[in-house]
Amino acid sequence: MTATAVTRGGTPWTPQYVEAIDPKVCIGCGRCYKVCPRDVLTLEDRGDDEVDDDWDDEDAKAMMVVKNAMDCIGCGACGRTCPKDCFSFVTA
Ligand code: SF4
Ligand code: SF4
Incomplete structure (x- = not known):
């Protein structure tokens, strides 16, 4: 069953829960966090393990991760x- 919520006006919408963040693409900008x-x-x-040989973005020393998925x-x-x-997102 897919969870469905409603707007204040009664219009149904389906929540899209965060599933994952691609660590190879994230630049650690913090927009999502804010x-x-x-x-x-x-x-x-x-960590050094995350920075492989073909990683060339010197600014991306950090990445966003999902900490409390169950609070989404x-x-x-x-x-x-x-x-x-x-x-990437999933429905419940
Ligand atoms: S920090 Fe968040 S908004 Fe910025 S690139 Fe990474 S996942 Fe996207
Ligand atoms: S609650 Fe946070 S992690 Fe979940 S979808 Fe909204 S902004 Fe993304």
């Missing part, structure tokens, strides 16, 4: 603000 209303995301330093309300704001299209 818009998330539920503290689902957190910025992590990239499926608003989709993180995905809409991401400049690199890192997010």
Whole structure:
């Protein structure tokens, strides 16, 4: 069964819950973190293991990860603000 919510006006909508963030694409810009209303995301330093030989973006020393997936309300704001299209979503 797919969870369906309603707007205040009664229009149905289907929440899209965050599933994953692509670590190979994320530039650690923090946009998604700023818009998330539920503290689902957190910025992590990239360890040396994460920086492979073909990684050439010197600015991307950190990446966003999903910290509290079960707190996500499926608003989709993180995905809409991401400049690199890192997010994948699932319905419940
Ligand atoms: S879908 Fe909404 S609540 Fe869930 S992680 Fe993205 S911004 Fe946060
Ligand atoms: S908005 Fe996208 S690129 Fe920026 S930190 Fe979030 S996932 Fe990474």
